Amino acid sequence: MRVLITGAAGMIGRKLTESIVRQGHLGGREVTALDLTDVVAPTPPEGAPEGLREAADISAPDTAARLIGRRPDVIVHLAAIPSGGAEEFFEKGYAVNFDGTRFLLEAIRAEGLAEPYCPKVVFSSTIAVFGAPFPDRIGDEFICAPLTSYGAQKVMGEMLVCDYTRRGFLDGIAIRLPTICIRPGKPNLAASGFFSNILREPLAGRPANLPVAEDVRHWFASPRAAVGFIHHAVEMDLTRLGPRRAINMPGLSATVTEEIEALRRVAGEKAVALITREPDPAIIEIVAGWPRDFHPRRALDLGFRAERSFDEIIRAHIEDELGGEIPVNA
């Protein structure tokens, strides 16, 4: 089958591409063509199936028609301006996160009007569709009341995915990803960055700052789990979801203390000693408005799986990013 990935040069996009190339399939179905697009042209690993590698702006009205004209069987729509960017650049956020999604779905509908076509669409959504106040554990029927433009744009995209699915134009699912941890790469300035920084950096022998109290609780899944969600979404019969095609993915609810204790167990005291503790009032305030825990019953019933401990999350990072070694202990 032909697969299109938007946002293919991003962190999840690259990991998904690698897993497709390594396994030869996506969700159990052989991938014979792989179209990759992002704001910069993605470079797939060696051995990738043939296909487009194109720098494209999905907020431009004719990009989607060109991509969909190749009639991919599966579309994984990851492209987005992240939360901070969508907050800073109002128009660009709506253009990419909302209009880009709508153009893509409209191109699918138009393609199907010309000749029957009903591809599977996996839309990357987020727990940022929720805004405080919320219960200690957010259930599957809790209201979407985002407190960022990014969250609003994702809810609007979810509505389109559900409505276009109900209308028979496509077969869609919107997966609401937990905060991805441990994010590989360099520390970034995202308010959530420290959750990853305080594990990734000490594992590599570098210091990292914890700007909040240790009892802060949040909702996590590893990059490996996120890629697994996408495989599972492509593999499963989406009609099992009924008309509610936007669902909370499973994750791990954990405190910073639990992160640090897992780091201690996996990498020892030397790693833990690299964590500094300088409170940052701005980050403390932002994080106070974030979800702490979910009860993702539907996703679990449907067979989606995430890590069950931070030990697992850290080990996945060591295997996937560090070649099985722990530099701080080398």
Added chain:
Amino acid sequence: MRVLITGAAGMIGRKLTESIVRQGHLGGREVTALDLTDVVAPTPPEGAPEGLREAADISAPDTAARLIGRRPDVIVHLAAIPSGGAEEFFEKGYAVNFDGTRFLLEAIRAEGLAEPYCPKVVFSSTIAVFGAPFPDRIGDEFICAPLTSYGAQKVMGEMLVCDYTRRGFLDGIAIRLPTICIRPGKPNLAASGFFSNILREPLAGRPANLPVAEDVRHWFASPRAAVGFIHHAVEMDLTRLGPRRAINMPGLSATVTEEIEALRRVAGEKAVALITREPDPAIIEIVAGWPRDFHPRRALDLGFRAERSFDEIIRAHIEDELGGEIPVNA
């Protein structure tokens, strides 16, 4: 102040206009200019304040700029393709119900970029933002999972109203109206039409059919209550809502039996005898997926009020539509 009403020729639009002209104010604030627009040019009652009466297509990109260029202090956005129409005409539904709303909010934002401007916006939303299955009573934190394109478009509009408000571009509220009963005028083909038909027609001495079982329960407010919600929304300090600017309006949860018993009390056996009972399987199925009851705690706390019995709803109809007389008993 200057008020703009879109959808001013519709049922709620006309009643709102009449109440403004009769009272001279909207939500306690004097109306000195009243701009009215709809797909046909609205004709206000005599004595209406000066202002635009314009046939305009709000799904055309430059309509909104022209309307907002007059810098109304309050905008009541009622214009919409109803549920059945949005289901039948996919593109037109999105164009009017979603793009029309977005153009309006974008025109407000653009106006404010040129010179400070932050009007109050009352957006007419609907209980069609909810889709089955739901609890017997829907609370203020229940998920929006519409089962119609109309419902999806309204959720998307709500998201914009909330986000544009949070950003400071406008001061918005989305009021989710119950099913309006008794709708004046002729019986229409809407699936919900019978709820009104079985009261309005017998009151006028004409027969009407009940196509569902008497134990069907649904959620109602009179046209008078709907106009009252808008007055209250304009009167109140919307910052009391916090960032969640979309709220379920109060209403009356009642069964068809309760409708009929109220009709009997208010208009007597002769009226009730005009109700025929031919089941319609299509309507039975549609209505089974509709909300039955709400617990609109936020709206009640904020002072929104609806009727508490069908007797009140029927009496409001007799006063507002029938000049205080009951034709069937004349």
